[in-house]
Every structure is written in structure tokens, then in C-alpha cells.
Amino acid sequence: MTTEAETEPARDRGDSSAGLARERILEAAGELFAEYGYDATPTSRIAENARVPKGLIHYYFKRKEDILVALVERLPEQRVRCEEVVVRGDLIGSLRALVGELDRRLRSSLPLSHLLWREADTHEAVRSALTQRFQLIVEQTRRVIEGALPGGSPGDIDTASVLLARAINHDHSTARLRATGVELDREIRLIARALGAGRTAEEQ
Template sequence: MRLTKKKGDDDPSARERILTAAEELFAEFGFDATPTSKIAARATVPKGLVHYYFKRKSDLLAALVDRLPDEQVEPARVVVPGDVAASLRGLVAELDDRMRASYLLSHLLWREADTHTAVRDALQERFGKVVDQVRAVIMAASMGSLPVAAVDTASGLLALAVSYRHSVARHVGADDGTTNAAIAATIDREVEFIAGALTVPPAPAPLAR
């Protein structure tokens, strides 16, 4: 049945309340176990208004992806010329700051990505942007002196570590006593390892006999 547009339908606050309610309920009960009627009740809107803004329940997930913070970090903000490790630490700190306000949403979307193609594609696109940012920071910090293949490999590895950490961040300390400080120390070791592997001087060529 086609919903008739009524006065008040285009209420940005109602749409935001619906998304906030969906985020909370999906995180608490899961996407499949959350009916739109429950979302409407928590958002204090008529059920028809949920379908007015989001024709399918899966459209709510796509809209929640757009709620994730912008992850674009300009290299100039974090690059320390000649110091790859310090530059990467700066980038990771920037990405952490932007994700800290949406740990719950990030975890929810990573969980639902297994069964919802639109979410998986959107998160994959965001992951690609993180890889590109890591690559740009390494190249700027090293002033382009490193082999492209090595930089590409390092960028993918660090992006994977950062993305995984963000996907499980809301569970830090929940079961095993892990603290944010311990997680930060782990990623810092990974940064040091990657930077060290990139900047280690090449082995001298063997002497001819």
C-alpha cells in the first residue's frame, strides 16, 4: 500500500529518531529479530512513518552506514617527514578519535555485513579508503623513497589491524579484561613493526669471488 504524504512526514528529527532507535535495537536484539513496529515504538513515531522514510528494513542498515564518521584524514595533518612510525601513529590516533563516538554502530555494521551485501560493500569501500590513507601517509613520510610493492603490502596490513580493532572495540574488557590501553599498545607495536620493516636498510650485496 502506498503511503500518503502527510504534513510532518518530512521531519528530520523523526528520521533521526528512527535511525537512533534502529541502531540501538539492532545492536541489542539483532537485525532479523527487530520488527519495524518495535523501532517505531522506541522512536515514538507511527509505524507507517518508518516505511515512509525506509521502504525496506534493510534500507535502515544502508542509512546507518552513512552515519559512520568521515574517515578522510589529510596526510598533512599527521605526516612527520622522515619518520614513518610517528606519521602512522598520528594517522591511527586520528582514525581512533573519529570512530570513538560510534563504537556501537561500527560493531553492529561489521556484524551485519556477513548477511547484507549493501553493508558489506559499503564497509569494504571504507576499508579501501583507509588503505589509501595509510599508503599516502607512508609515501609522504618517506618522501617516496620506498618500493611501491612494499608500501602496498604494509598499507593493507595496517588497515586490516585498524579496521578489526574498530569492529570489536565496544567489547573491549567485556570478557577477558582487555583494556583500551592494552589494545593501543598492541597497535603501536604493529605500527613500529611495519615502519621498521619498511625502513630497514637493504642487505649488502655479497662480494664477488
Template sequence: MEGLLETGGARTRILDAAEELFAGGGYDATPTARIAELAGVPKGLVFHYFPRKIDVLVSLVDERTAVTEEDVEAVPGDAAGALSKLARMIPLRASPDMRRILFREADTHRSVRERIGRLNAEIIRRARFALELALPGSRGDAARLEAAAATFAAVLLYQESLCTLTGHHIDPDAVAELIAHALG
């Protein structure tokens, strides 16, 4: 067990296993023993890294939905391009499993619900800033920029859930074009 503690890879394997299992069957239906089994680690090692099962969920959500601290880039006059670049910076676009976990567990776990709120606020803030950079002189129309930014955030956060439910995929780049067109 000491060798596993030193590798650091065991913690990642535990989170990988939890992500797969929570996305498939949900947090409540996933026993800690199953996480350990899929991760290929002793059950005690799960509790070494995560004293309680909820700590696995909280760590998974916090670490795998962190928005990078990259600068928002925008070319004046290219609002669609600015939003498209922003969409590629947001980690949820690449993680359907994490989005599924977020929305499934938000109903019953306050920490997950709060994380969605923080993500939504951060995406709105960055989208508004990108639009302000791309559309110089638009700051006077704060209500329209806020609505555009909130719409874009909703697409980024909810499109995977919609796709899972309906099979319909919403392309964030197409939404960026639509929003840019609407803003003029």
C-alpha cells in the same frame, strides 16, 4: 506528524535507535515498530524516511561510516605520527556500535559487506599515501608500504570486534609506532 517531518531530528532519532538496536540484537531481530518506539516517532514516519527496513540499515551504514574528506597530514620522518593522525580521522574508531553492526550484518547483507570493502580500500589508500608522505623516497618499496597500510587498516576496522570478543584492546597509536619501526 507534519511537525515531525519538518524537524529533521526525527530521521536522526530513527537512525540513532536503529544503531542501538541493531548493535544490541541484530538487524533481523529488530522490528521496525521497536525502532519507531525507541525513536519516539510513529511507525509510519520510519517508512516515510526509509520505505523498507533494509533502507534503514543501508542509510545507517553509509552515513555513519563515511570517511571525511580531510587531507592526510604527514611530517617527513614521522610515519607513526601520520598513521596516528589518520586513525583519528576514521569515524569507526569512535563508534563501537557501528563496527559491531558492520561485522555482524556483513555475512547476510551484501550492501554492508560492500561498504566494509570500500572502507577497507579507502583506509589502505590513505594509509599508504600518509606513509609515502612521511617516508620520502619509499615509493620504490610499494609492496612493503601496501602491506603496512593493509595491516593498519585491519587494525582500525577489526580492533573493536576483537575487543568485544576477547576483551583485548589494540591501541592504533601503538600499532602505528610498530609499523613505523618496521618500515625503518
């Protein structure tokens, strides 16, 4: 006797084996895309590495591009809780803590992040996800500056937030080429000075 559960993929039954297969597909796809590139990776190879029948891939992901979209959603959350990083009156320390937290999250997903930067120009879904992630870093930086240095000029804070977010973005997109994050620390201090936060006791 063959039950419905045996003949159909388990997507809608909410059991853990279904989630596991989809997870294995995404993991294998992420690794293969990062190593060989999206275009050069056939779905048959993904199925092989994920140890699932090829049909199951097409059951979960109608088009190959949908795998890319699902991978974007698996990027680590970049929303940092302000309370975790803001120290009122210590702009440099607060921005350092924000950048440290964003770095920590990036390191957990470096190959996937690089793959997505690479595919941003070819896949609209990836591009818009990366644009949104950049905007999120701008907004968070703005909130951290406002929290650490209340009463600053809104225009200057906006500018400083975009500038620091760009530096973080460049830092992250070239992270594989670099050894240290020293420069970003000096850039934080320069931006703080421009905002009138002056030099901290530590620097004097």
C-alpha cells in the same frame, strides 16, 4: 481545515521537523539493532522508541534493510586529512597519528560499527560499504607512508599499507574485547622498520 502539510509527512518540505523524525528513527533503530540484533528488532519497536507513528517509518524507508543502509551512511567519516597527521621523516609518528585519529572516530560509533560488522555477511549494502571503508584505510595509510617517507619502494608501501590496515581493522572489530591499543603501536614500529625507516631517536 486540513492543509497538505498536516496530512503528508514533511520529507520534501525541507523543514527541520521532518529531518528530526527521520533522525529519531535512525537513532532508535541503531540502538535497538545494536542491542537485540537486526533480525530480532521489528519496525513497530523502532517506531515506539522513536516516538513516531509506524507509517512514518515505511514512508522514509521502504524496506527494513533501507534503515541499515542509511545507518552505514551515518558512520563517522574515516577520511583523515594527510596534512593533519604526516610529519615528513617521522614515519612512526605519522602512522601513530593516523591510527589515533581513526580510533577517535571509531569510539564515537562503537555499537553501530559492531552492528555493521555483524550484518556484513547478510546484507550486500553493508558488506560493500565495509569493503569500501577498508579500502579507504589502505589508501590513507599508503598516502601517509609516502608523505612521511618519500622515495620508498611502491610495492613495499602497498604491502605495508594493507598489513597495517588489516591490523587496524582487527583492532577495531574486536575493540569491545580489549583494554588498550598498545600492541598496534609496536606493530607500527615493526612495519616502519621493514620499510627501512629504522628506529627513531625515541627508541634508542
